[in-house]
Amino acid sequence: MQNDVIAFLIAAIVKIALMLFIILTACAYIVWLERKVIGHIQNRWGPTRVGPFGLLQPAADGLKFILKEDVIPDNVYRTLYVAAPIISLAVSLVSICIIPFGDSITVFGYTTPLQITGIANSSGMAVDINIGLLIILAVTSVGVYGIALAGWSSNSKYALLGSLRASAQLMSYELALGLSLVGVLMLSGSLSLRQIVEHQQGGLWHWNLFNGGWQIVAFFIYLMAAYAETNRIPFDLPEAETELVAGYHTEYSSMKFAMFFVAEYANMVTVGCLATLLFFGGWNSPFGDLLPAFGGPLVQALIPVLWFALKVFFFIFLYIWIRGTLPRFRYDQLMSFGWKFLLPLAIANIVITGFAMALLHQ
Amino acid sequence: MLHYILFFLFAAIALGGALNLLFQRHPINSALSLILVMMSLAVLYLLLGAEFVAAVQILVYAGAIMVLFVFVIMLLNAGEEERSRTSRVAYLAGVPGALAVLGLLLYSVFAHNSNFGSVQLGTYLVSTGALGGLLFRDFLLPFEITSVLILIAIMGAVVLGRRDS
Numbered sequence: 001m002q003n004d005v006i007a008f009l010i011a012a013i014v015k016i017a018l019m020l021f022i023i024l025t026a027c028a029y030i031v032w033l034e035r036k037v038i039g040h041i042q043n044r045w046g047p048t049r050v051g052p053f054g055l056l057q058p059a060a061d062g063l064k065f066i067l068k069e070d071v072i073p074d075n076v077y078r079t080l081y082v083a084a085p086i087i088s089l090a091v092s093l094v095s096i097c098i099i100p101f102g103d104s105i106t107v108f109g110y111t112t113p114l115q116i117t118g119i120a121n122s123s124g125m126a127v128d129i130n131i132g133l134l135i136i137l138a139v140t141s142v143g144v145y146g147i148a149l150a151g152w153s154s155n156s157k158y159a160l161l162g163s164l165r166a167s168a169q170l171m172s173y174e175l176a177l178g179l180s181l182v183g184v185l186m187l188s189g190s191l192s193l194r195q196i197v198e199h200q201q202g203g204l205w206h207w208n209l210f211n212g213g214w215q216i217v218a219f220f221i222y223l224m225a226a227y228a229e230t231n232r233i234p235f236d237l238p239e240a241e242t243e244l245v246a247g248y249h250t251e252y253s254s255m256k257f258a259m260f261f262v263a264e265y266a267n268m269v270t271v272g273c274l275a276t277l278l279f280f281g282g283w284n285s286p287f288g289d290l291l292p293a294f295g296g297p298l299v300q301a302l303i304p305v306l307w308f309a310l311k312v313f314f315f316i317f318l319y320i321w322i323r324g325t326l327p328r329f330r331y332d333q334l335m336s337f338g339w340k341f342l343l344p345l346a347i348a349n350i351v352i353t354g355f356a357m358a359l360l361h362q
Numbered sequence: 363m364l365h366y367i368l369f370f371l372f373a374a375i376a377l378g379g380a381l382n383l384l385f386q387r388h389p390i391n392s393a394l395s396l397i398l399v400m401m402s403l404a405v406l407y408l409l410l411g412a413e414f415v416a417a418v419q420i421l422v423y424a425g426a427i428m429v430l431f432v433f434v435i436m437l438l439n440a441g442e443e444e445r446s447r448t449s450r451v452a453y454l455a456g457v458p459g460a461l462a463v464l465g466l467l468l469y470s471v472f473a474h475n476s477n478f479g480s481v482q483l484g485t486y487l488v489s490t491g492a493l494g495g496l497l498f499r500d501f502l503l504p505f506e507i508t509s510v511l512i513l514i515a516i517m518g519a520v521v522l523g524r525r526d527s
Contacts, residue, residue, distance in 0.1 A: 080390070130489065134417035141425025145397075148429065152390070152436045160436065171429060191490055 008119075011112045016097075019116055023096055027265040028058035034320045041324035068254035073155070076251065080153035085252065085259035088146030092266035094139050098132050099273045100194050102283045102304040106297060114305060118194070128194040133185070136274065137178055140229065144170045146263070147238075151248035162247030165331060166231060166238035172338040173228035173235075179346035180221035183353040184278045187213040193277050200281040203288025207281040217349050219279045221342055226271040228338065230264060233323045237331050272315030276308060283308040365483040369409055376402035387442045393431045400424040411486035414493055 032047065032054065039046025047054030072081065100115035104126045113119065113126030121127045129135065144167050151163020185191060187208060188199040199212065206212045209219055228235040238247040249260045276282060283304030285291065293300055329337065379398035386392045400423040407416040497505055 077390075130487075131413050131417050134414070134421070134490075138417050138420040138425060141421050141429075144425065144429050145432070148432055148436065152432075164433070164436065167429065167433065171426065174426075189491070 007110050011110060012116070015112070015116050019096065020093070023093065023266060023269065024262065026269060027262045028062065030265050030268065030316055030320075031061070031261075032058050033316070034323070037317070037320045038324040041321075062258075065254050065258040070255060071253045073251055075155045077153040077155065080149045081251075082256070084146050084150035084153060085256045085263070086146075087149070088143060088263035089259045089266070091139055091143035091146065092263040092270065095136050095270040096266065096273070098129065098136055098193070099270070099277065100126070100128060100197070100282070101308050102301060105301040114301070115194075126194060128192045131191045132193040133181065133191045133196070133278075136270070137174070137181075140177075141174060143263075143267075146260075147248050150252070150260070154248070154251035156251055159248055159250045162238045162250070166248055169228055169231075169235065169238065169331075169334060169338070172335060173225045173342070176221055176338060176342035176346050177225035177229060179343065179350060180218045180225060181278060182346075182350045183213065183215050183218040184208050186350075186353055186357060187215070193282075197277055197282030197284065201284050201288075203284070203290070204281075204286040206288075207279065207284075207286075209279045212281075213353070215279060215349075215353070217345065218353075219275070221346050221349065222275065222279070225338075225342060226275070227319070227322070228334070230267045230271060230319075232264075232268070232319060234326045234328050235334055236328055237334060240328060268316060268319055269312065272312040272319075273308075275315055276311040280311050365409065368483070369406070372402040372405040372409075376406070389435045389440045389443075390432070393428060393435055396431070397424050397428045400428065409483050410481060411484070412488050414488065414490045 035057070036046035036054065047057040050056045050060050072078070097116040100113065100118060102114035104111050104113045104120055104124060111120045111124050113128075115126070115128065117132075118126050118128050147163050147170065148167045149163075151159040151161075151166070154160070184196060188196040190196065196208075200207050204210065208215045227233075231239055239249075240247070249257055252260065285304070285307050295303075376399050379395040379402065383392045383395040383399070386395065401420060404416040404419040404424070407413075407419060
């Protein structure tokens with residue numbers, strides 16, 4: 001095989017291994033962050049015993065999940081019972097493969113984009129998938145199967161009801177989610193995530209949220225639809241303990257339950273990444289070109305990743321903050337909110353954005 | 363070369379899924395096989411360069427329509443099918459009929475033998491913008507009529523699903 005192919009394969013394997021490690025560790029520590037932040041909101045400490053500030057708590061939790069007894073009830077539909085958490089986790093991780101974290105980086109003389117599904121073309125520019133955003137939406141739609149099949153294969157009334165409610169909620173809010181992103185698509189003229197971010201270059205004022213397109217309404221619709229998609233408060237009735245025991249993961253124990261758990265937090269990370277890419281300028285710094293370039297090319301390639309991580313951290317904090325503050329919706333309130341309020345509002349946003357673009361183009 | 367490998371692999375998966383759908387007794391297995399067929403069709407669209415259609419195939423077919431099928435199977439608690447006695451006439455007339463149709467299809471496909479393999483991976487690439495331009499300029503009337511048709515279908519579903527009050 002030629003040198004190029006070998007170098008490409010090595011770079012791809014390194015990127016995948018790095019991303020897997022970072023995402024799984026991030027999910028574990030988002031759980032820690034959630035317990036600490038919600039603890040402080042509720043005027044208590046959260047985990048403090050295991051390690052300094054409770055920082056080793058996720059390690060203890062991971063050990064607990066691995067060492068627990070893995071119970072498979074008798075009358076479950078075995079193949080789907082085992083496959084459902086696999087589908088959930090696989091779908092969450094595939095979404096993260098498509099997300100770009102920055103421009104190209106040159107390590108040991110090899111230039112590669114900071115994205116698992118990106119390649120550097122002959123002039124060194126990073127090239128993305130043409131339909132990146134659509135693939136993320138498609139993969140999210142397929143994620144509904146993890147929940148639906150988990151509840152059904154558990155052969156239990158509570159699990160089935162919880163999974164049906166969760167699937168119906170997910171499908172209803174997918175519409176509002178997709179339509180809220182159409183405004184951003186019209187502004188950037190492309191479904192490729194890199195081109196959407198490049199459209200928002202130039203600092204805070206040029207983001208899609210502000211002068212880049214004033215997509216404030218679309219941003220809030222996206223945020224609410226994404227909260228419903230990830231089954232988080234205020235939309236987490238399918239998982240509420242007081243309602244349906246534990247919803248679709250009632251009959252799951254130890255590692256399979258942990259896979260659902262990690263899938264949920266990985267979905268939160270994906271939502272945060274998408275929100276920063278589409279509305280907050282991605283990896284562009286809010287100061288634009290005001291800061292002088294310092295350090296070598298490696299530092300310059302990694303600073304955008306730092307900005308990206310800060311913005312995603314803000315979204316995760318927002319998720320946790322809202323969880324600690326708001327009560328949850330009742331199921332009929334939830335469904336009517338999605339269909340009767342968010343969907344017409346998203347369509348109105350598309351119409352107004354198109355109208356404004358047509359007028360301003362004259 | 364890669365084009366042939368991908369095409370034959372995913373065509374085989376699509377055919378295998380379709381056959382599995384017919385031969386499975388439990389409806390949930392059939393539904394899952396159909397999802398597999400939809401996904402391999404999406405890959406085949408991608409091989410022809412229709413990237414938007416491939417993504418929308420997964421989004422709509424595999425991610426929404428098939429979820430509906432799975433919902434119905436879950437809600438109606440459909441169990442395994444039992445083997446029943448089929449009628450003799452269906453067996454005597456059906457099998458030769460199906461073979462005749464298959465023969466006709468094979469003939470019409472192999473009559474154009476020389477065109478096989480002429481579209482390679484990367485020959486065409488339909489950008490979403492080009493597709494949108496075509497849909498909203500050249501084919502605007504069929505597009506609008508199709509939307510009205512879908513609206514009528516939705517209204518029909520709402521009327522049928524309404525409770526008699």
